[in-house]
Amino acid sequence: MTTQNTPDADARYDRLRELGQQLRVDSVRAADAAGSGHPTSSMSAADLAAVLLDTHLRYDFDDPENPGNDHLIFSKGHASPLVYAMGKAAGALTDEQLLTFRKNGSLLEGHPTPRIPWVDVATGSLGQGLPFGVGVALAGRDLDRVPYRVWVVCGDSEMAEGSMWEAFEHAGYEKLANLTAIIDVNRLGQRGATRHGWDLDAYARRIRSFDWHTIEVDGHDVAAVDRAYAEAAATTDRPTAIIAKTRKGQGVREVADQEGKHGKPLKDAAEAIEELGGARDLHVTVQPPREAAPRLRTGGGTPELPDYKVGDSVATRNAFGEALAALGAAREDVVALDGEVGDSTRAQKFGDAHPDRYFQCYIAEQQMVAAAVGMQVRGWVPYATTFAAFLSRAYDFVRMAAVSRADLNLVGSHAGVAIGEDGPSQMGLEDLAAFRAVHGSTVLYPCDANQAARLTAAMADASGIRYLRTSRGESPVIYGPGEDFPIGGSKTLRATPEDRVTLVAAGVTVHEALAAADTLAEEGVAARVIDLYSLKPVDLPTLREAADVTGRIITVEDHHPEGGLGDAVLDAFTDGRPVPRLARLAVRTMPGSASPEEQLRAAGIDAQAIAATARGLLTSTP
């Protein structure tokens, strides 16, 4: 069908074509100045971007915090030259800034990050932008209740990522009509053709089966693209995917639709710019947000956390769930996400109390973490929860959340061999290593219910990625309800000036260490016991003092030996000071099924193993 345009429309479309060419030219220029980057992946999406920026996006670039702003996410983050060219066209970047692309100190990194105020999330690991967009769209509809739209520009290669289909499933099921995916089907991946090439229907029929509206379009026909965006905005009962046939490197013969032209500047930028019609200096007046939306609410009051009686037996996961529900009562900005195990993690307690801020993500951990990242973009304080073992499914999303400078709470339950009979598939035994290694993270591991409750609340105000590890089984409450547990602190549970060895433990092993200390005391050996509930940051002064007094440290953890508690303790001794004698107890075997007690014994992290190790250390270093 050919649509007859009015002369006005013709002029507008001419201008949009020009804008598309400008975005191409600026992409080529930025990559040329950098000596690297992805101009050809930018050129395929340039017309899609031009029409969006000029006509459909509603965004106040002078006020990126405006709650009514639309959200534009480049899931194909390697098309960063196009992102920055759009920023220049919108007046948010100068041409000089554009040409700092990929240079030391520039905000214009190889892949976009929120160091740029109008960038919501870091992308560059493919398959993440759409799941993030689902989170922002959920926030818009269900939390902010503001009619902003979320536009996500996706690549065709990333359609192979399962996380994209978690996003299609979640958004389709939730009927997120405020979400539009724009799929730039340029046929070519990094090393050759994509799986489906230009078979637009291969994408469309898959996406439709997940209950999305789909529109297939020529991505270089600005009129058709314009109509597609309008149709997406007018589709109010489901999300829309615009599947656009494009050519990689469109506009420059040397590279257009050619293999081997991915991720490199054009050989002759000047010639390419000439072929593109030369440099332009079009400025786009981006439409403002639809309506004045309220600024975000602040955190609010102090929670009335649950109190647990010393000597009672309570699982830390229970205390977490109860504390989170209390936190939700005190703070309207707290939300929780479940990976279909809320009855086990006890996040369900929050869901029961605050159903309007509880998001069921089913068994899709990547989408769950991504939704949390999307919600924190809008200032919400998310707690994403599943078994510690299954958070490993979302590890790349956690890694990228740190690059996004996201403030995010992750809670992993059922940690360690102490879960007992379910066996190793359900045991988080790598989680401390994985989350400690994330930049700027906070890692907490409570041993009793009062501690778990207070850390649950405290983590809400930390920055970056915060991880709380909880336990399945009950453990005795050892701290009074009034105790304080600052992040970065520890609790010294046993200490005398005569201590000859320090036992450092966290979570379930704290109770084993206490029992070991009792045994050793009966034998006349004074042992210091430190509950290192904050594994990152660690309490350097307390560890150093213990080392000075005792000269010997034994670490005990329900985790593999690498990267966990034993490694964390070393933070206190890597500044050149004398290092105490060390022994590390950790899970060095592959567990099977057994009772929790049998598991701790088999792994050599129970009281008996700790006492034996202490005796050995004292004998070998008298």
Place this chain on the structure above:
Amino acid sequence: MTTQNTPDADARYDRLRELGQQLRVDSVRAADAAGSGHPTSSMSAADLAAVLLDTHLRYDFDDPENPGNDHLIFSKGHASPLVYAMGKAAGALTDEQLLTFRKNGSLLEGHPTPRIPWVDVATGSLGQGLPFGVGVALAGRDLDRVPYRVWVVCGDSEMAEGSMWEAFEHAGYEKLANLTAIIDVNRLGQRGATRHGWDLDAYARRIRSFDWHTIEVDGHDVAAVDRAYAEAAATTDRPTAIIAKTRKGQGVREVADQEGKHGKPLKDAAEAIEELGGARDLHVTVQPPREAAPRLRTGGGTPELPDYKVGDSVATRNAFGEALAALGAAREDVVALDGEVGDSTRAQKFGDAHPDRYFQCYIAEQQMVAAAVGMQVRGWVPYATTFAAFLSRAYDFVRMAAVSRADLNLVGSHAGVAIGEDGPSQMGLEDLAAFRAVHGSTVLYPCDANQAARLTAAMADASGIRYLRTSRGESPVIYGPGEDFPIGGSKTLRATPEDRVTLVAAGVTVHEALAAADTLAEEGVAARVIDLYSLKPVDLPTLREAADVTGRIITVEDHHPEGGLGDAVLDAFTDGRPVPRLARLAVRTMPGSASPEEQLRAAGIDAQAIAATARGLLTSTP
């Protein structure tokens, strides 16, 4: 449609119904004996399992290594009672063994693992069994070339996992007609209804859109199930998904189709068994494999690895690619998998030389690692390759691969800030921590091309999960082609009896450490330099000797400070012996874009930072 059965068929179906009830009874009994487990999730799939075991599966339980055997994978691994009940019915387990379920020392763990000879892979982290099955099916069709079938029993909850859709996409695109997915749609997840309940078409239309054949069936109608399996086997142009409507806890009113009955034994097992018609002792003569298939080929010859000239500049990723191609020429059992970045990782060099053993997985890292796990089930030696950063996408699969006792090579390129301009989304900075924390893993990080080539070959013969970290940029060749680099070894590059400090490095930081040692030498300070190319296991004697001589160790790594090289070195000093003074240099900042040299400097891991740290350590500890 009602099908009129012959009397013979009627008798057979009666027997199958009885067998289904037996599997339910034995599931109830096993969970009752254990006091935990998932009987209701077993009962929904019992009729599906009975028909499969009796009529369609071809498997010699006396010879699990038989190359002609079908492969049966329970993606819903929590239905382990059903798996073990099947084993009993097939004569592979005694009733006494069945009742050891979940007990200390039993092979019958809470979730199945290959400790049982007729179990291929560990499951229990949902969404993994189907991707593993894709790998086995690929091996069957393209490597073994044996007409075994792969049957994967999936849950409905796990259909939310993106990894399932990576598998549907991969298998559909590859037209893996030897693969059948059996989806047990029992409507109930762990904490309530699944997303799609009993909407079989919601699953079927999604799966069909990925080019599978689909069959919807009543999963308790043994005749219909029988026909569905036959139809799957007769479908030779695509994989088949049987989408079966079932009832969780089918057969026992107390639990059937009830919420809150997930993952716990039945309250009154005796009553339930009576309702199920009592215990039975049917024995199934499982059909033998279709044809005698050849036993697997062995590894074969010694590769003619590439040699690199000392002083040349070569990227370790290049040496890896060339060595892998050479290894493939010498060994017919080596295969390689690419996540659509083979031109960057250089795995493409293997693909060019051995296209029939090169598997393009597109950008789907979970499916790539799962396919590798599936291939090693059949004795193939896979190398799964992508950027180090993007292997984090498959971390849960790597974790579970260790539980599967899989022998697997993973290669991550573009490690660290040394990649330069692309920025943090592309930098593996958590990979050493993540892979070291995997049970039984081997972690290697070469600094030059000859070392990379030899480690590429050596890892093929290691056991468990082996990880090789390669670098994007060129580095000088410092080792002659004849040098040997045993796993667990190290190279001492500078050593005198007068050394006052030891610099321990790996990969790119080896060259920085050498330069720092040169600077320090000019200042009259002798520094030992150790290339710790094997981060797990580490060379304990060499580190201990260096500590004895120098008393001071500085670790330098292009990785976050947690869980990497600095932690690995401590392995040598956690047995109570005196620990040297320590300093750790690592990436403590969030990088942006910059040149490799600027990145190393900004992170404080270049030669200048190392020399400065050494001076400080010597001053503070004279």
